[in-house]
Amino acid sequence: MKNTMVADSKRRIVYLGATVEEKQNDKRLAEEDAPPFPAQSRVGADSVYQGYHPPGVVVTTPLKKPRGGN
Numbered sequence: 001m002k003n004t005m006v007a008d009s010k011r012r013i014v015y016l017g018a019t020v021e022e023k024q025n026d027k028r029l030a031e032e033d034a035p036p037f038p039a040q041s042r043v044g045a046d047s048v049y050q051g052y053h054p055p056g057v058v059v060t061t062p063l064k065k066p067r068g069g070n
Helices: 026-033
Strands: 005-007 013-016 041-044 057-060
Parallel strands (some): 041 057
Antiparallel strands (some): 005 013
16 A cells, blocks of 8 residues: 655645555656645655656655666
């Protein structure tokens, strides 16, 4: 089971998406849930969200290490 969750800088949950039971890609689930972000928000996300860019939001994700690489 998994949910899309958004927390603020004080670690308070401000959005909790629907619970899904089947295996789903985290990025696709976030795109389907479309959590609301205030305009010009700055979001830090896990590397599984690379390529996730909601409109009006700056998303920062760490780069994934290539398979077998540095």
